[in-house]
Amino acid sequence: MRRNSDNVLYRRVLARYVQAATAGGVVQAVYPEGGLSRDGRMREPKLGLISYMVSAFDPEDGRDLVFVPVGINYDRVLEDRSLVRARRAGPHGRFHVAAVVGGFVARNLGLMLRRRWYRFGYACVNFAAPVSMREYAREHRIDFRTLSAPERSRALERLGAELKGAIAAAIPVLPVSVVATVFARRPAQSMSALEVKAHAWALIAELTRSGAYVHIPRADLDYAITVGLRMLVLRHFVEESEGLFRARAEERDMLDYYANSIEHFLSG
Numbered sequence: 001m002r003r004n005s006d007n008v009l010y011r012r013v014l015a016r017y018v019q020a021a022t023a024g025g026v027v028q029a030v031y032p033e034g035g036l037s038r039d040g041r042m043r044e045p046k047l048g049l050i051s052y053m054v055s056a057f058d059p060e061d062g063r064d065l066v067f068v069p070v071g072i073n074y075d076r077v078l079e080d081r082s083l084v085r086a087r088r089a090g091p092h093g094r095f096h097v098a099a100v101v102g103g104f105v106a107r108n109l110g111l112m113l114r115r116r117w118y119r120f121g122y123a124c125v126n127f128a129a130p131v132s133m134r135e136y137a138r139e140h141r142i143d144f145r146t147l148s149a150p151e152r153s154r155a156l157e158r159l160g161a162e163l164k165g166a167i168a169a170a171i172p173v174l175p176v177s178v179v180a181t182v183f184a185r186r187p188a189q190s191m192s193a194l195e196v197k198a199h200a201w202a203l204i205a206e207l208t209r210s211g212a213y214v215h216i217p218r219a220d221l222d223y224a225i226t227v228g229l230r231m232l233v234l235r236h237f238v239e240e241s242e243g244l245f246r247a248r249a250e251e252r253d254m255l256d257y258y259a260n261s262i263e264h265f266l267s268g
Contacts, residue, residue: 018052025063028053032163036079038087040260042168045160054144054159055152059137067163069128071170073177073261075121075231084253121176121231124215128170131163173207173214173262175228180258181266183238183247187255190244193229200225203266210265 005011021028032045057065077083137143142155182191182199191199201221204214216224229245232238237251247255 015052015055018049019056022053022065023056023063032160032167036077036083038083040257041263042164042171045164047156047160050160050163051152051156054133054156057133057137057144059134059143065133067131067133069131069163069166069170071126071128071167071172072124073172073174074123075174075176075228076235077257078120080254080257084257121227122174122215122217124172124174126170126172126213128166131166136162168264169211170213171261171264173204173212173265175215175217175224176231177228177258177262178203178207178214179225179228179232180237180255181262183232183245184252184255184259187247187249187252190241190246192244193226196229196245197222197225200228206267207262207265212262212265 018028028049030049032047032050033043034046035043037043053065136159140155140158144152144155147155178200179196181203182196186199204221207214217227218224229238232255233240233245235254237248237254238245239248
């Protein structure tokens, strides 16, 4: 889909296609943020496709329209450095992108040859309770078909905020995001492995109380934290010296990137 297209015909054809697919019960995957996060936090939703879906929805007759919020998180986002740099300095040219990709491949080949290569951690998908538009319309006494343009815009913002909240609540917590949060909160503190684990255990307890789903690989909490710490050390976000671990000042943005993915669960 060409999100930035100003072609009126293209927009109308796209709207009709989405409405026909929705009425026919076709499952559609919608990425409401419209792009990758530059800082690890959720972006504000872009509601164009959702607007097309609900603008022709009949809350009293026909097939229901059901949104299934999906939260996704990763221990490693392959383009994380490029995304963070783009936020600081704007987009880079093809040569820079090629250099970053080449460096990534070379580093991983080097690790494989030295038998120090590890997998890129875990990726996790979590599903929240479905949102029925029929129930939503009845609860809010709303029919998007009858609204004026300003009213529809405000109603879409409310719907978008509700869906965003449901997605945020479904985002899974992974080992790297937990350990990155430990160091992001203590950027100048040197800690032993035992101290890191103690802070991580306390953080996981807080996250659990907040209703977050915390993915514990192998059902082993100690292993999960060890894996998260190892990943940060291998990527040079955290340095180890004489048995103590400390965040590298020049990598603070990268630690924040992974910590930000779960910050909405935490009180501060």
